Amino acid sequence: MRDAYTVEAVRKAEDVLMARGPEGALMQRAAAGLAAVCARLLPRVYGARVVLLVGSGDNGGDALYAGARLARRGAAVLAVLAADRVHEGGLAALRAAGGRVSADRADARAAIAAADLVVDGLLGIGGRGGLREPHAALAAHAADSAALVVAVDLPSGVDAGTGAVEGPAVRADVTVTFGGYKPGLLIDPGAGRAGVLELVDIGLGPELPPAHVRSPQAADIAALLPGPGAESDKYRRGVLAMASGSDRYSGAAVLSVGGALRGGVGMLRYAGQAGVVAKVLDRWPEVVATVLEPTDPVAGLPQRVAAWVVGPGRGLHPAAVVELRTVLGTGLPVLLDADAITLLAEEPDLVRDRSAPTLLTPHAGELARLLPGVDRADIEARRLAHATRAAAEFGCTVLLKGSTTIIAEPGRPAIVNPTGTPLLATAGTGDVLAGLIGAMLASGLAPRDAAVCGAYLHGLAARLACGGAPISASDLLGAIPAAFRALR
Numbered sequence: 085m086r087d088a089y090t091v092e093a094v095r096k097a098e099d100v101l102m103a104r105g106p107e108g109a110l111m112q113r114a115a116a117g118l119a120a121v122c123a124r125l126l127p128r129v130y131g132a133r134v135v136l137l138v139g140s141g142d143n144g145g146d147a148l149y150a151g152a153r154l155a156r157r158g159a160a161v162l163a164v165l166a167a168d169r170v171h172e173g174g175l176a177a178l179r180a181a182g183g184r185v186s187a188d189r190a191d192a193r194a195a196i197a198a199a200d201l202v203v204d205g206l207l208g209i210g211g212r213g214g215l216r217e218p219h220a221a222l223a224a225h226a227a228d229s230a231a232l233v234v235a236v237d238l239p240s241g242v243d244a245g246t247g248a249v250e251g252p253a254v255r256a257d258v259t260v261t262f263g264g265y266k267p268g269l270l271i272d273p274g275a276g277r278a279g280v281l282e283l284v285d286i287g288l289g290p291e292l293p294p295a296h297v298r299s300p301q302a303a304d305i306a307a308l309l310p311g312p313g314a315e316s317d318k319y320r321r322g323v324l325a326m327a328s329g330s331d332r333y334s335g336a337a338v339l340s341v342g343g344a345l346r347g348g349v350g351m352l353r354y355a356g357q358a359g360v361v362a363k364v365l366d367r368w369p370e371v372v373a374t375v376l377e378p379t380d381p382v383a384g385l386p387q388r389v390a391a392w393v394v395g396p397g398r399g400l401h402p403a404a405v406v407e408l409r410t411v412l413g414t415g416l417p418v419l420l421d422a423d424a425i426t427l428l429a430e431e432p433d434l435v436r437d438r439s440a441p442t443l444l445t446p447h448a449g450e451l452a453r454l455l456p457g458v459d460r461a462d463i464e465a466r467r468l469a470h471a472t473r474a475a476a477e478f479g480c481t482v483l484l485k486g487s488t489t490i491i492a493e494p495g496r497p498a499i500v501n502p503t504g505t506p507l508l509a510t511a512g513t514g515d516v517l518a519g520l521i522g523a524m525l526a527s528g529l530a531p532r533d534a535a536v537c538g539a540y541l542h543g544l545a546a547r548l549a550c551g552g553a554p555i556s557a558s559d560l561l562g563a564i565p566a567a568f569r570a571l572r
């Protein structure tokens with residue numbers, strides 16, 4: 085698990101340690117860790133051309149002390165100063181180690197273009213908003229250079245707490261972060277700027293509160309996943325009921341059912357209109373299906389099931405409303421996706437008043453419907469805040485789909501899924517996800533764990549499907565078994 089902490093929590097922990105230890109000890113630990121990662125990344129430290137981008141704060145101090153360490157090992161280190169005043173001790177250490185210092189813009193540009201390694205020490209957790217000048221120009225030069233870019237603590241211009249990027253920001257190949265991850269390193273757009281993450285332990289651990297945000301790794305998912313035991317039968321593995329698709333959107337039914345079957349559901353009971361039932365059975369003969377009568381849309385809904393998935397491609401007509409009320413009226417775990425979320429926006433109390441486990445899986449546009457006064461762009465820019473708010477307002481688990489999928493539940497740290505990929509931004513992949521998570525719910529996982537496992541496998545399957553080439557939702561279905569195998 086990667087644990088991320090708010091800036092306030094990190095600063096508080098640092099204060100406690102600084103009051104206890106010798107002055108500057110934390111910065112020396114940070115700089116030593118940073119220099120070690122830089123040395124590892126360079127083919128040879130001796131003679132390597134290293135440029136430090138140095139801002140006015142302690143982030144620049146880290147860069148200067150690390151630069152001094154590299155200079156002592158024979159690297160040609162140049163510090164480019166972005167402010168009139170920079171960390172004095174760090175500057176003195178660099179000079180004493182034989183490093184050079186420049187504040188000349190033309191010099192800086194040429195040196196960055198010719199560098200092997202650029203160390204971004206412009207801003208750390210003290211940064212606010214998009215980069216000002218000359219920081220922005222230096223970040224642009226680093227982006228134009230063939231040099232490897234290593235960010236100190238976080239890429240400058242990324243908001244440490246949220247991952248928001250408001251204007252120019254550094255794009256790093258590697259980010260060396262200190263004491264604990266910051267949410268902005270795990271959540272897009274910040275996560276996309278951070279490259280590979282390296283955590284340096286500076287001893288904050290015992291002073292940190294519980295994580296604000298967590299990001300599960302492969303071993304965490306493997307430990308959560310239900311596996312069929314020797315005595316499993318189809319009922320113990322879970323029976324899932326599904327109300328997805330319609331004669332108009334039959335693909336949503338075929339894909340969501342496929343997601344559940346590939347997700348390891350013991351038995352799937354599907355209910356829908358005659359035409360869509362035929363298509364589901366044609367593709368997935370293992371499904372137990374019921375045709376719903378137009379005159380009484382709920383009489384034929386499956387009974388004796390462990391969990392429900394409602395909504396993908398189901399439509400917004402009156403029968404869908406009656407169906408949604410009926411399913412939410414059971415005491416079973418229910419996943420609401422797509423059209424069911426749009427309907428819920430009209431009757432939010434259906435979930436607010438519910439005490440049984442409930443999971444909403446909106447994308448940003450759907451979440452905007454649930455949160456009055458917020459638009460899609462706001463949600464994209466501040467995903468963590470809005471997912472957390474929706475979970476609190478509806479008193480349930482919320483999985484916000486997107487470039488970084490976030491899973492929020494009241495009173496628990498939010499989870500960031502690390503396997504997301506832009507390849508998933510294609511029609512039908514959300515239907516597959518709803519089915520996959522439904523299978524986990526039916527097997528008995530709590531909504532948060534089911535959502536975490538489903539999102540992780542879904543992203544991994546997308547990455548495995550075509551080796552980085554564009555994929556369809558059907559390709560994604562085909563790759564789910566490989567994603568499971570990769571975790572075993």
Ligand SMILES: NC(=O)C1=CN([C@@H]2O[C@H](COP(=O)(O)OP(=O)(O)OC[C@H]3O[C@@H](n4cnc5c(N)ncnc54)[C@H](OP(=O)(O)O)[C@@H]3O)[C@@H](O)[C@H]2O)[C@@H](O)CC1
Pocket residue numbers: 095098099102110111112114139140141142143144146206207208209210211212213214215216217219236237238262286
């Ligand atoms: N605390 C510790 O024990 C340890 C801390 N450590 C390190 O310290 C880092 C935090 O250091 P920090 O607090 O000095 O802030 P930092 O991020 O360097 O910069 C603040 C300066 O930037 C400026 N500025 C802000 N926004 C800007 C913008 N958009 N564009 C341009 N400028 C902008 C702002 O100026 P202002 O806006 O106030 O005028 C202010 O002067 C932390 O990330 C880690 O690397 C480690 O050594 C471990 C021990």
Ligand SMILES: [K+]
Pocket residue numbers: 143204205206207208235236237238239240
């Ligand atoms: K930085």
